[in-house]
Each structure stands twice: as structure tokens, then as C-alpha cells.
Amino acid sequence: MKVGEKAPDFALKDQNGEEFKLSDFRGKKVLLSFHPLAWTSVCEKQMKALDENYERFEKLNVVPVGISVDSVPTKKAWAEHMGLKKLRILSDFWPHGEVAKLYDLFREDGGFSERANVLVDEEGKVVFFKVYPISELPDLEEVFEAAERDKK
Template sequence: MLEIGDKVPDFVGIDQEGKQIKYSDYQGKKLVVYFYPKANTPGCTAESCSLRDNYQALQAKGYEIIGISADPVEKQKSFHEKFSFPFPLIADTDKKIIQAFGAWGKKKIMGREYDGILRYTFLIDEEGQIKDVITKVKTKEHAEQILKAI
């Protein structure tokens, strides 16, 4: 997993509209990159809506937001439209970005262990350096967690 002080890899992904999004598009800007397991599920919806509802407060602090999951473009588009997210959602179907950040690993639910996307959030400064990593995400209060961290 990328840690505080690490440089962000120059990733490229496809958003919910099928447009290419590159990390370099955000150079010189502060950025929240959050990884979520699956679009349109209760936890991921609560987390993403928390960020949507606090988008202006995060922008006032100078932050842009990118959400990333392994869902295909069509599913990201549906999720994006259904909840009117003002930020892009990347469809990382080959999991290259997810793995580059270290947001893939062992998960355990009800005694069953499997590999999956870890619900991690990375706060990145204008120089492309990770300033904080949130690994214990509270889905309903995620924006508040970020605002406290910054």
C-alpha cells in the first residue's frame, strides 16, 4: 500500500463517460482518491453520497475527488447518474490503479476470506505526495473523516 510521503503513480483510467482520466490532469491540485468495492451497494453508496454532500466543503479546502472501483463503465455511469455525483468515477476493470495504490487484498466477511478492493482513501497534495491515508473508513461520515484529516 502507498503510504504517507510516497509519490502518487501517474495512473490512467476511464471514467463513467468513457473519457480518459489521468493523474497528470490533476497536477498542482490537491486530490482525494477513494477506492470502493462495488457501485450501488449500501456502504459504497453511503460513502460516495457523503462525499457528494460535502463536495463544496472539500473544494473550499482546495480538493478535487476521484472515486475508483473495478466496476465496468456502464455500472459506474448508472451509479454516477443515479446519485448525481459531481466528481468522476473510474472504472478500473483491470485493477491496475487499485493494485498500484495497494487497495487490493485479503478481506473477511462473516468468516469467509477472499481477495477484494480495500476501502481506502488517499489524500494527495499539490506536489503529488500522499499526505494521509484513511484505512478505517466510516461510510456515512467519510467526508467528515477527510475534513478532520485536512
């Protein structure tokens, strides 16, 4: 997956079992924030940072979502544990890691995705794509800068 490419469309269930379909968000930017696994410390910090910055994303016409291979019930329990207020966290559970594979972010050896941020613009094109070391918290300022640069 490269900047400028069309983002593959997908539909996944969020922590409440509601469908999230990427193409339903045309006209808005979408941040796909991939994280390896729920209930891990860096992943928790990553999702809480998205939720805490939700209004800042909204001002830039960005809808942030978290994505991992965990099941919907796991996502629900984790979202409640973290006290998420607005952030939707999506389950790429079955077929296992299918969306992570579409974005070339699935780690076959571990059975989970890379830690990555993918910003998709209003027309469905990738405008920012970065994979982070598994142990590193992604820098949201990079995403905010990319969203600012890509203002339509």
C-alpha cells in the same frame, strides 16, 4: 503506500468515458476514495457523501474522485441512479484492479479494492492514507482535517 510517498500516476475512464489522469491535477489536491463495488449500500453512501460535500472539497483545493473495479457502463448507470451532480467515479476495470494494486489496496481473494481514502497533495505526494473496514463508511472529517493541515 505510506504518507510522504509519491502517489503512482494513473489514467482511468470516468462514468462518462472521459479520461482522468492523476498527474493532470498537479497544483490541486486529489482525494482517491476507493470503494469495493458499485450498487452496494455503504459504497453508495460513500460516493453520495463525496458528491454532497463537493463544494467543501473545492474550498480546500481538493478534487474528490471515487474508484472501484466496476466497468464504465456500470459506473454510468450507478452515477445516474445516485443522482451524482459533480463527482467523477473512475473505472479500475481493466486491467482488473490495476490502480488498486498500484496503491496496494487490491483484495485478491475478492477481486475488488479495500475501502480507503488516499489524499494526494499538489505535488503528487500522499498526505493522508487510511484503509477502513469494508462495512464502515469512511469519516470525511479526517480527510478535511488532513487537507486543512496540508494547506500550501
